[in-house]
């Protein structure tokens with residue numbers, strides 16, 4: 113089947129993400145979206161199980177968000193944020209500060225999650241420099257973690273995960289350790305901190321769910337241990353809520369389930385409900401105050417050209433309206449309950465290692481996925497857009513998904529596993 117002309121022309125000029133371009137199978141041409149559907153050029157419609165990399169929390173083309181963008185588009189699509197401010201950004205900062213726990217009050221806007229994490233790292237290191245403390249320039253992060261693809265953020269991802277392994281010799285060295293899930297790992301972390309604590313600027317973690325590292329869950333207690341240890345050793349604590357923020361784990365922010373307030377938090381992904389690129393790095397008052405100084409070098413020297421883009425901030429404000437007026441967290445609970453019930457049917461299928469659900473995240477972990485391309489094709493043949501990676505097949509649907517659409521997704525997962533589509537046999 114031939115694709116549209118723009119695809120025939122463009123495929124020899126485009127460079128795709130995370131893709132070996134030598135052997136890439138043709139990607140699918142998407143032409144429009146609506147609700148939880150992705151419409152393809154040949155007329156097929158796929159039910160989206162992953163909300164476009166976890167962003168489209170209110171479904172696609174939500175009229176309230178589209179209206180907000182249109183209104184902002186005719187008023188002022190963009191203006192630089194140096195020396196100028198505007199209503200969408202300042203209103204958004206005020207609203208985020210009001211929603212976030214504790215004194216997470218000061219918001220720095222950027223245009224992608226990786227950059228928000230870079231800014232968090234930069235703030236954490238400079239925090240100590242500004243306070244006259246030298247030598248605290250390393251991060252402590254965790255195995256299974258993922259914080260972005262830029263150079264600084266690659267260095268705080270799981271080093272064995274493979275995605276960035278080629279760069280090992282080039283990256284700055286940080287401490288990557290096991291999450292303190294039990295007495296042994298907690299003690300190991302504590303002894304690491306008592307040895308090297310005075311080199312560490314901040315502890316960095318994805319709270320409750322390590323997303324791109326494999327949808328690995330941990331208990332809120334882990335986060336309380338990290339807060340206690342960070343306080344004991346005088347280290348900053350950064351929560352990367354780029355995946356978990358905005359309801360995904362069942363509360364508006366994952367940190368609320370542990371009752372822990374980090375010193376710095378990063379947000380992106382669902383911040384604009386998947387409509388425009390935007391990210392935020394939010395700090396507590398004491399962090400911000402370390403940058404208030406008569407020394408001009410003590411300012412935060414960062415300023416992406418498109419930071420606080422008004423269209424993106426207008427989207428984010430419209431998304432927050434929907435969280436205020438619609439029963440989103442209740443929908444998350446219902447989605448979680450339905451996924452837990454329906455995915456449980458996978459538990460006894462061959463090749464299934466684990467089935468787990470938290471909030472609106474449902475995961476079927478397999479022993480192996482021998483032929484990833486075959487598995488992806490089998491899912492598409494069933495009319496669903498689900499992107500397995502490593503050994504997991506997961507769902508992170510829009511919170512507005514209907515029960516029958518969700519059943520279609522869970523049913524597709526159960527069927528491809530039952531068919532053995534993830535296995536090696538049956539050359540098709």
Ligand SMILES: *Cc1c(COP(=O)(O)O)cnc(C)c1O
Nearest residue numbers: 224225226258259260323354355
């Ligand atoms: C996706 C993600 C990032 C990186 O965000 P980009 O917008 O892709 O740069 C960082 N941290 C977490 C937890 C993420 O899920």
